[in-house]
Amino acid sequence: MKTEHSRAEMIKEISGVNPLKCMKCGKCSASCPSYNEMDIKPHQFVSYVINEDIESLVKSKSLWKCLSCFACVERCPRDVKPGKLIDAARQIVVRERGKNYLLADDIPELVDPDTPQQLLVSALRRYRR
Amino acid sequence: MQRIGVFVCHCGTNIAATVDVKKVVEMALHEPGVVHAEDYAYMCSEAGQELIHKAIKEKHLTGLVVCSCSPRMHETTFRNAAEKAGLNPYMVEIANIREHCSWIHKDIEEATEKAVILMRAAVAKVNLDAPLKPGESRVTKRALVIGGGIAGIQTALDIAEAGYPVDIVEKTPSIGGRMSQLDKTFPTLDCSSCILTPKMGEVNAHPLINIYTYSEVESVSGFVGDFTVEIRKKARSVDMNKCTGCGVCQEKCPSKKTPSEFNRGLSTRSAIYTPFAQAVPNVPVIDRDACIKFKTGKCGICSKVCQAGAIDYDQIDEIVTEKYGAIVVATGFDMIKLDKYDEYAYSQSKDVITSLELERIMNAAGPTGGHLERLSDGKPPKEMVFIQCVGSRCADDRGKSYCSKVCCMYTAKHAMLIRDKYPDTNVTVFYIDVRTPGKNFDEFYRRAVEDYGVNYIKGQVGKVIPQPNGKLLVQGADLLDNKQILKEADMVVLAAAIEPNPDVRKIATMLTASIDTNNFLTEAHAKLRPVESPTAGIFLSGVCQGPKDIPETVSQAGAAAVKAIGLLAKDKLLTNPCTAHSDELLCNGCSQCANVCPYGAITYEDKEVNDHGVRETRRIAVVNDALCQGCGACTVTCPSGAMDLQGFSNRQILAEVDAICR
Amino acid sequence: MSIEKNEEFRPKIVAFCCNWCSYAGADLAGSSRMSYSADVKIIRVPCSCRVNPMFILRAFERGADGVIMCGCHPGDCHYTSGNYYARRRMTLLFSMLDYIGVENGRTRVEWVSAAEGAKFSQTMHEFVDKITSLGKNVRLEDLRCRN
Numbered sequence: 001m002k003t004e005h006s007r008a009e010m011i012k013e014i015s016g017v018n019p020l021k022c023m024k025c026g027k028c029s030a031s032c033p034s035y036n037e038m039d040i041k042p043h044q045f046v047s048y049v050i051n052e053d054i055e056s057l058v059k060s061k062s063l064w065k066c067l068s069c070f071a072c073v074e075r076c077p078r079d080v081k082p083g084k085l086i087d088a089a090r091q092i093v094v095r096e097r098g099k100n101y102l103l104a105d106d107i108p109e110l111v112d113p114d115t116p117q118q119l120l121v122s123a124l125r126r127y128r129r
Numbered sequence: 130m131q132r133i134g135v136f137v138c139h140c141g142t143n144i145a146a147t148v149d150v151k152k153v154v155e156m157a158l159h160e161p162g163v164v165h166a167e168d169y170a171y172m173c174s175e176a177g178q179e180l181i182h183k184a185i186k187e188k189h190l191t192g193l194v195v196c197s198c199s200p201r202m203h204e205t206t207f208r209n210a211a212e213k214a215g216l217n218p219y220m221v222e223i224a225n226i227r228e229h230c231s232w233i234h235k236d237i238e239e240a241t242e243k244a245v246i247l248m249r250a251a252v253a254k255v256n257l258d259a260p261l262k263p264g265e266s267r268v269t270k271r272a273l274v275i276g277g278g279i280a281g282i283q284t285a286l287d288i289a290e291a292g293y294p295v296d297i298v299e300k301t302p303s304i305g306g307r308m309s310q311l312d313k314t315f316p317t318l319d320c321s322s323c324i325l326t327p328k329m330g331e332v333n334a335h336p337l338i339n340i341y342t343y344s345e346v347e348s349v350s351g352f353v354g355d356f357t358v359e360i361r362k363k364a365r366s367v368d369m370n371k372c373t374g375c376g377v378c379q380e381k382c383p384s385k386k387t388p389s390e391f392n393r394g395l396s397t398r399s400a401i402y403t404p405f406a407q408a409v410p411n412v413p414v415i416d417r418d419a420c421i422k423f424k425t426g427k428c429g430i431c432s433k434v435c436q437a438g439a440i441d442y443d444q445i446d447e448i449v450t451e452k453y454g455a456i457v458v459a460t461g462f463d464m465i466k467l468d469k470y471d472e473y474a475y476s477q478s479k480d481v482i483t484s485l486e487l488e489r490i491m492n493a494a495g496p497t498g499g500h501l502e503r504l505s506d507g508k509p510p511k512e513m514v515f516i517q518c519v520g521s522r523c524a525d526d527r528g529k530s531y532c533s534k535v536c537c538m539y540t541a542k543h544a545m546l547i548r549d550k551y552p553d554t555n556v557t558v559f560y561i562d563v564r565t566p567g568k569n570f571d572e573f574y575r576r577a578v579e580d581y582g583v584n585y586i587k588g589q590v591g592k593v594i595p596q597p598n599g600k601l602l603v604q605g606a607d608l609l610d611n612k613q614i615l616k617e618a619d620m621v622v623l624a625a626a627i628e629p630n631p632d633v634r635k636i637a638t639m640l641t642a643s644i645d646t647n648n649f650l651t652e653a654h655a656k657l658r659p660v661e662s663p664t665a666g667i668f669l670s671g672v673c674q675g676p677k678d679i680p681e682t683v684s685q686a687g688a689a690a691v692k693a694i695g696l697l698a699k700d701k702l703l704t705n706p707c708t709a710h711s712d713e714l715l716c717n718g719c720s721q722c723a724n725v726c727p728y729g730a731i732t733y734e735d736k737e738v739n740d741h742g743v744r745e746t747r748r749i750a751v752v753n754d755a756l757c758q759g760c761g762a763c764t765v766t767c768p769s770g771a772m773d774l775q776g777f778s779n780r781q782i783l784a785e786v787d788a789i790c791r
Numbered sequence: 792m793s794i795e796k797n798e799e800f801r802p803k804i805v806a807f808c809c810n811w812c813s814y815a816g817a818d819l820a821g822s823s824r825m826s827y828s829a830d831v832k833i834i835r836v837p838c839s840c841r842v843n844p845m846f847i848l849r850a851f852e853r854g855a856d857g858v859i860m861c862g863c864h865p866g867d868c869h870y871t872s873g874n875y876y877a878r879r880r881m882t883l884l885f886s887m888l889d890y891i892g893v894e895n896g897r898t899r900v901e902w903v904s905a906a907e908g909a910k911f912s913q914t915m916h917e918f919v920d921k922i923t924s925l926g927k928n929v930r931l932e933d934l935r936c937r938n
Contacts, residue, residue, distance in 0.1 A: 021524060025561040029606035031472075031591030035613040043608060075472060075591060077523040199818045200835070228821025229833055233912075239829045246832055641869050643812060645906035663811055663905065664869060707837065725840075727871045760870035761841030765880065777837055783849055789805055789832045790853035 007054040007092060014088035015081065022046040022080045028072035038062040042072050042082040049085055057089050064090075068122035087122055131256050134165040134190040135248060136181055138172035138197035140227055145170075147231040149241040153196060156245045160252045164188055173203050178210040185214035192220045192255040196248050198227040217260035219706060219776060224251040246789055253784035261706035261775055264754045268354040269454040270697050273298065275346055275636060278306020279679060280671025280686045281459035282328050287690030288457075289337040293697045296451060297332070298360055299342045300632070301390070303408035304329055306461055310391060310485060312492040314679055315542040316573035322407060322494075329409040343414055345632075347448060349456070349639040352728075352758060353666030354702045356453045364444040366415035367401070371439035374411035378431035378440065379403070387419040389496075393486045395504065396496035401431050401440075406494060415440075455693040456640060458650060458662070459670040459686065460633045464625045465520045469527040473519065473623055474593040479504040480601060481593060481621045484536065487543055501551060503620055505599060510619030513547060514603050515540050515558040516590045520626035522561070529626045529647060534676035536624035537564045541577040543622065548581040557584045557616065559605050567678070586614065593621050629673055642667045649675050660689040668692050707776035708757040709764060711750040713738050715771035718748030722763035722772055730756035731763060802856035802922040806833045806915070807842045811869035812904045813861030819908030827915035830922075831859075838862070839900075840873035844884040847898065851888075851931035857897045857922035861911070864902040874902070892930045896921045 002010075012018065028042040029035060040048065040062045048057045057063065066086045073081040135157035139145035150168040157166040165188045169177045172195055184190060193216070195207045200223040208218035226244040234240040272288050274281045277299030285295045297304065308314075309329075311321035332338050347359040382399035389398040391405050398404075400419040403411060421428040422442060432440040464485055467475040475481045480503045482490070493499035502509055517536055520528035537560070544556045563585065565571040577583045588606035596602050596617070603616045629648040637644040642662040643651040650673050653661040660669050670689040671682045696702075711722070713736060723731040730753045737746050750772070752763075764772040764779065773779055808814040814835050820827070836842055839862030847858045860881060862874040878900065885898045899921075901914045 023522060023561065024608065025518065025522075026588035026606040026608040027591055029591075029608065029613060030589055030604055032613070035606075041606075041611060043606070071591065077518075077525065077528060077589075079524040199814075199821070201815060201818060225818075225833070228818040230821075230829075232821040232824055233826040234829045235826070236829070243829045243832065250832070250834070638866050641867070641871055643863065643867055643869070643905050645904060651905050663815070725876060727873070758870060760838040760873045761836070762838070762870070762873050762876050765840060765843045765876070774837070774841065777841060779843065779845070782834065782836065782841075782843075782846055785834050786805060786846055786850045786855075787853055789834070790803055790850060790855050 002096075004052045004054050008049055008052040010092060011049055011054065011085060011088040014091055015084035017081050017084050019046045019049045019080060019085070021078045023078055025077065027075050027077060028082045031071040031075050033069060033071065034065050034067050037065040042086075045082045045085045046080060054089065054092070057086075058093055062086065063093070131162045131192045131258075132164045132188065132190050133160075133162045133192045133194060133252060133255055134181070134184045134188060135160075135163055135194045135196065135252065136172055136177075136184075137166070137168040137226075137248075138177070138195065139168060139170045140198060140231075141170065144197070144227050144231045147234060147237055147240045148226055148244045149237060152241050153226075153244050153248055157194075157248055157252070160249060162192070162256050163252060165190060172197050173206050178206070181207070181210050182214045185211065185216055190216065192222075192258055194222050194224060194248060194251040194255055196224040196226045196244065196251070199223070199225045199229070219261040220255065220258050222251040222255045222258065224248045249791070250785040250788040253788040254781045257778065257781045257784055259775070263703040263706040265701045266354055266704050266755050267701055268697060268699050269356075269452045270294070271296070271451070271453050272455045272457060272693050272697060273356070273358055273451070273453040274457045274459055274670075276306070276459035276461055276630075276671070276673070277304030277340065277342065278459060278461045278671065279308040279325065279328070280461065280673075280682045281306070281457070282332050283683050283686035284457045284459060284670045284690045284693070285332055285338050286328065286335065287687050288693055288697075289335050291690075291694045292337070293694065294337045294339070296339045296341060296360075296453070298344050298346055299340065300345055301404060302343045302365075302402075302412075302414040303404050303410070304332065304340060304342060305405070305407075305409065307485075308679060309405060309407070310393075310488060312488045312495075313542060313546060315538045316567075316569045318542065318546070326407045329407070333409045340410065341449070342410060346636060346639065351452075354454045354696070354699075356456055356666065358451055358453055358456070360449045360451065362447040362449060364417075364446050365412070366417070366440065366442055366444050367413055368439040368441050368444075369410065369412050371437045372412045373437050373439075374403075375436070376403075376413075377434050377436075379413060381430050381434045383428065383430060384419050384421050387416060392489045392496050393483070395486055395489055415442075455666050455668065455696045457668045457670050457689050457693055458633070458636065458640070458642065458673050459689075460630045460636060460673045462627045462672040462676075463630055465529065465628050467519070467623065467625055470519060470623075472592045473516065473590070473621070474595050474601070475623060478593075478595045478601060480510075480599075480619065481623065483623050483625045484539055484543065485625075487622050491543070491546065501547060501554070508619070509551065509554070511554055512616070512618045513554055513556045513620050513622065514590070514601075514616060514618040515544065515556070515622045515624065517558065517560040517624045518589070519623040521624075529628060531647060531676065532564065533624075533626045534564070535627065535678050538567070538570055538573070538678065540622075540624055541565075541574045541583070544583040545577045545581050548577075548583060555584065557586060557618075559586050559588060559590045561587070561589055588614075627672065627676055633673055640664060640667050649673065660685055660692055666696060704755060705759055706754075707759040707774060708754050709752045709759065709761065709772055709774050711752065711767075712771045712773070713747070713749045714740055715769045716747070716749045717769050717771075718750065719768065721766050721768065722750050725762045725766045727760065727762070728756045728758055800923060800926060802830050802919065802927075803854060804828075804831045804857045804859065804919060804922060805850045805855050806831050807836050807839070807846070807858070807860045808833050808903075809839045809841075809862045809869070809874075810835055810837050812863035812867065812902075813839075813911065815905035816861070816903040816907045816911040819905065820912040821908075823908045825908055825912035827912045828919040830919055831915050838868065838870050838873040839877035840870070842877060842880075844880055847884060848931070851893065851897075851928060852933045853936050854928070854932045856925070856928040857899075857918060859899045859901065859914070859918050861901050861903045861914075864904055867904065893928070894925055896925055897928060
């Protein structure tokens with residue numbers, strides 16, 4: 001089991017987000033379509049990463065309630081992108097399970113080329129749980 | 130051979146904490162020409178300067194190196210100190226071991242090593258320094274103010290009151306600027322035009338102030354004390370001397386569909402127009418793009434109804450050339466465009482407006498006659514939502530990185546005024562932070578909450594969705610209650626960020642005044658010279674320098690005026706002696722230097738020279754010291770190496786390079 | 792270990808900064824405590840157009856490993872047009888240096904305004920990293936000048 005610190009660092013690395021840039025304006029939470037389903041709200045993701053409390057984040061309902069619509073990523077005025085943070089947290093869960101990942105061969109050949117790749121990957125991560 | 134003294138400053142602990150100053154002193158004594166070296170806690174202090182004075186006298190120093198802060202800080206201080214001790218001030222060089230060394234390095238060994246190298250470079254340069262004498266240039270006792278808003282008006286009045294003539298150049302048909310568009314002003318709720326129009330009248334009546342409205346600065350040349358400026362007076366199509374300002378032409382004009390700039394496009398105006406009723410000068414302008422006469426050749430009604438015969442369709446742009454000693458920039462601001470903020474539905478709904486549009490709606494002379502109503506159906510709103518920080522404090526390229534400073538206060542003002550006049554209307558403000566530093570500012574904001582019941586919610590709005598029933602669904606978050614909020618509103622007001630007037634870039638380029646990445650003009654020193662541009666003779670007034678409210682703008686305008694007066698009060702200025710000079714034995718008169726000189730300072734003369742015993746007449750470049758600003762473009766262009774720059778000579782810079790690479 | 796430390800490559804870097812924009816930008820980097828490598832030494836010139844290609848060649852001759860020149864942004868030159876001259880000269884000089892085998896990465900021109908302390912520090916970081924990766928300049932150094 002990795003330390004909370006290294007998990008937080010990994011989230012930052014995967015997402016490419018610097019959570020310290022957040023000015024706590026709450027535009028992410030205001031934009032979120034599944035806000036009411038979440039126990040940890042989008043604007044709180046950032047503080048969980050800053051406070052290195054990844055375990056709570058990983059265990060939260062929010063982790064799998066995020067629709068990856070990326071409205072928060074789109075509208076964040078500070079380039080913090082809570083959606084990417086939660087996405088990275090999901091990836092940590094997947095990685096920690098070990099070897100339980102999607103094989104390239106399993107991806108159907110006829111994927112609509114217009115589908116944004118990021119969305120596709122997020123969706124795969126979400127629904128193959 | 131020079132006799133050089135090296136003085137190493139501790140700057141308290143600013144330098145001494147990371148640079149081993151004793152080591153620098155010790156190393157300095159090994160440098161060629163150095164006969165004296167010492168360190169002191171504060172070289173710039175009276176006592177420090179006294180040390181320098183004593184050393185110059187006792188050791189008969191011919192050159193000084195001061196290892197201290199940036200030459201931009203204290204070069205003048207140490208040059209003056211040298212002069213007092215009888216040394217030529219240009220025999221002083223500064224090694225910048227604070228900004229360029231101690232403040233950016235942590236490792237003492239590394240920083241000391243670098244400080245020694247910087248000291249060496251300065252010693253190498255002083256070794257080749259020669260005494261220089263500044264020339265003199267005259268000062269034209271007239272000031273130019275670019276921009277006729279409250280900043281420009283106040284600066285012009287203050288300069289004129291001191292007895293110097295001032296010209297104001299204003300791009301639009303009337304002075305007044307943004308302040309004339311405002312309804313009330315915080316925190317006292319004075320009516321904006323009630324306090325502005327007397328000032329506009331005063332400017333208009335002042336014998337020493339000349340206003341060029343509907344005019345733009347075309348070009349600027351020259352330098353501090355002696356600028357030459359071309360002003361383009363755009364064709365007004367109305368004779369300023371004949372027009373009585375009766376306004377009949379505007380009434381009768383058949384082309385009335387042009388969006389009014391003054392009312393932010395919320396109403397229309399005629400093709401011949403004055404922007405607003407109290408315009409100064411009260412002389413209309415024909416908008417040639419909208420005028421039927423100019424578009425089709427037919428019409429001419431204004432000319433027929435004008436009793437004074439002031440309409441002149443044949444007027445053309447006129448270029449006026451004037452000389453000025455000082456230029457004040459007061460170009461002001463505009464709201465940012467909101468096309469990148471589609472989530473707030475500004476382009477989709479008429480009922481989503483900016484704060485400046487709300488100012489016009491609230492104003493009795495505005496598009497709705499001062500009645501608060503929805504622009505879509507004219508109904509009074511029952512639910513109003515204000516959204517703060519639209520485009521301010523953004524890290525991405527959609528908005529501005531800075532805080533626009535005035536929005537929190539004007540939103541509190543709007544909210545308070547609406548609650549006061551329409552108690553049935555609920556007002557909700559979505560904010561990130563409420564920033565109210567200023568005299569009576571926080572009290573004002575608290576009054577809005579406590580006495581007027583304005584509902585402040587901490588949290589930004591994510592989206593505004595226009596509904597089929599004409600309402601606006603506002604999706605926001607309350608971060609303190611940890612709730613998402615869906616609110617139906619009748620009107621949404623966006624506190625859009627303010628940005629410098631887009632024209633300022635062009636003007637800054639003409640003035641060679643530096644500008645930052647946000648298009649704000651840079652001040653010479655962030656704290657100690659906030660109203661001066663680094664370019665001598667250029668002063669900054671108002672929002673062109675950074676976001677500020679009216680009282681701040683007025684005080685800065687006064688400060689800029691004082692700085693300009695201080696310059697105009699001088700009869701002569703000392704010029705920079707670091708000018709170019711040509712070696713007459715090397716110059717072959719090829720004219721390349723004159724081609725690159727931006728100031729036209731180089732001319733050619735036939736001169737008799739003595740080249741190793743051979744006397745002959747040659748064509749030689751001669752530099753006019755009064756015009757040369759010392760950029761050094763000619764020195765690099767010269768193919769024979771005849772041109773050199775005093776104070777930054779080829780040999781000196783090479784010596785610095787050598788010292789650094791040693 | 793100590794031997795290794797002694798042999799650690801520390802590049803010599805000369806930076807020419809114009810007095811009005813870049814030198815002030817470097818001052819701002821200093822007063823904002825935005826650190827960069829001590830290997831960079833700044834020479835103040837009135838304008839980037841004062842930088843004679845000769846100065847840069849001399850720096851390489853005397854063992855500099857990289858030379859960077861900073862000036863005002865195009866259009867913002869205090870002397871109206873100086874940085875345009877500098878830009879042309881440097882383009883020619885750098886392509887000549889490239890031709891004689893001095894890698895392009897060893898020379899750089901950057902426009903830094905007086906308000907861009909962060910950019911100055913960032914640029915210096917990048918440049919030092921680049922020069923460190925390129926290693927010692929051996930092509931132009933005149934060994935007779937070594938002491």
